[in-house]
Amino acid sequence: MSTIVKLHKGSEKSLLRRHPWIFSGAVADVSGHPEPGETVDVIDSSGCWLARGGYSPTSKIRIRVWTFDPAEEPGFDLFIKRLNCALDWRRKFGLLDGTTAFRWINGEADGFPGLIVDRYGEFAVCQFLSAAADIWKEAIVTAIRTVASPAGIFERSDSDIRKLEGLRLRTGCLDGDEPPDRLEIREAGIRFLVDIRAGHKTGFYLDQRINRFRVARYARDANVLNCFSYTGGFGAAALTAGARHVTHVDSSFPAMELAVKTMELNNLRADRFSVETTDVFGALRNYRDLGRRFDMIVLDPPKFAESRRQVPDAVRAYKDINLAAMHLLNPGGILATFSCSGAMDRSTFHQTIAFAAKDAGRDALIMESLEQCPDHPYSTAFPEGFYLKGMVLRV
Numbered sequence: 001m002s003t004i005v006k007l008h009k010g011s012e013k014s015l016l017r018r019h020p021w022i023f024s025g026a027v028a029d030v031s032g033h034p035e036p037g038e039t040v041d042v043i044d045s046s047g048c049w050l051a052r053g054g055y056s057p058t059s060k061i062r063i064r065v066w067t068f069d070p071a072e073e074p075g076f077d078l079f080i081k082r083l084n085c086a087l088d089w090r091r092k093f094g095l096l097d098g099t100t101a102f103r104w105i106n107g108e109a110d111g112f113p114g115l116i117v118d119r120y121g122e123f124a125v126c127q128f129l130s131a132a133a134d135i136w137k138e139a140i141v142t143a144i145r146t147v148a149s150p151a152g153i154f155e156r157s158d159s160d161i162r163k164l165e166g167l168r169l170r171t172g173c174l175d176g177d178e179p180p181d182r183l184e185i186r187e188a189g190i191r192f193l194v195d196i197r198a199g200h201k202t203g204f205y206l207d208q209r210i211n212r213f214r215v216a217r218y219a220r221d222a223n224v225l226n227c228f229s230y231t232g233g234f235g236a237a238a239l240t241a242g243a244r245h246v247t248h249v250d251s252s253f254p255a256m257e258l259a260v261k262t263m264e265l266n267n268l269r270a271d272r273f274s275v276e277t278t279d280v281f282g283a284l285r286n287y288r289d290l291g292r293r294f295d296m297i298v299l300d301p302p303k304f305a306e307s308r309r310q311v312p313d314a315v316r317a318y319k320d321i322n323l324a325a326m327h328l329l330n331p332g333g334i335l336a337t338f339s340c341s342g343a344m345d346r347s348t349f350h351q352t353i354a355f356a357a358k359d360a361g362r363d364a365l366i367m368e369s370l371e372q373c374p375d376h377p378y379s380t381a382f383p384e385g386f387y388l389k390g391m392v393l394r395v
């Protein structure tokens with residue numbers, strides 16, 4: 001018989017709304033001592049069955065729900081079903097068109113709590129971010145192989161989130177071939193090089209895929225400043241769409257090295273781009289002092305707020321860079337600005353940009369509001385899944 005976890009009276013409410021996390025404070029009683037990741041049955045204070053999930057003894061998120069259906073349980077068959085479902089709808093709705101890289105499994109949204117699976121050409125890259133997912137690693141890897149037979153399956157479980165779940169960080173090959181040091185992918189005809197082993201996240205910012213091309217539509221003939229460029233994604237898209245010149249700025253040497261290689265791979269001539277491996281905050285001040293101006297600026301910074309507590313400081317940092325960017329834009333220029341801080345809600349981000357425009361003495365018109373790419377969906381019952389906000393402004 002499986003372990004039963006009984007909730008405090010009233011704590012079942014979020015589960016009834018299908019929120020997939022149960023916090024430690026909601027737990028009234030546990031029958032036995034479940035291992036990290038072990039599947040448990042959750043009941044309410046009157047004994048009614050609610051859900052089945054993976055237990056994590058150390059995490060504040062004590063249980064991650066696998067299913068609200070008593071007939072279902074985690075295991076190879078369910079994994080096959082959910083992997084197929086996630087692939088089918090992405091294919092049906094065109095999310096696999098024109099790209100060789102996409103997010104296949106986006107955690108809770110695709111029925112795999114704490115699991116990310118990204119596809120890069122012939123390879124699959126996984127992040128096991130919860131004890132619930134980690135305990136099923138072998139079955140999940142076998143299921144991925146069964147559904148897609150990739151050349152290799154690589155693990156990038158090197159996110160600090162694992163520490164909260166009492167798990168050690170781990171990277172390495174899980175199945176099949178070792179990935180090459182640099183793997184080539186294609187997005188809308190543009191070739192990108194991805195470092196699966198050591199690049200950020202699983203190697204590439206797939207969440208910005210559609211946004212790269214949405215933003216590029218405004219780039220014709222523009223002199224573009226691509227801040228926090230990573231390996232050059234927004235810049236390559238802008239140049240391909242007819243930008244005159246792109247200046248990439250990022251503090252990461254390996255990212256800039258790949259950015260240059262990416263430009264070359266796409267036959268973008270050296271006089272159409274430059275790279276500056278430096279801090280963006282300093283670079284923006286420097287450009288102002290030098291009187292440099294741009295027609296388009298992309299601001300895609302890293303997460304400034306890890307938690308709600310850090311939002312006030314993050315607001316100041318977002319305002320700083322957006323204000324500085326607005327000063328550098330020619331009249332009528334385009335600012336494409338993003339926040340990937342999940343702790344910061346959309347209206348706080350909008351307000352921050354509004355304050356920046358006010359201080360810059362510029363009218364900023366929102367032309368487009370952007371979000372994470374649709375292969376990174378989130379449930380209406382699980383707002384925690386929403387993190388990437390962006391807008392295209394005419395300033």
Ligand code: SAH
Binds near residue numbers: 205228230252278279
């Ligand atoms: N726009 C990119 C993703 C950007 S991720 C794309 O589409 O692929 C954020 C980037 O900011 C990372 O590459 C990181 O190296 C860089 N970064 C973080 N802090 C920085 C700073 N203070 N100055 C410059 N770059 C920074």
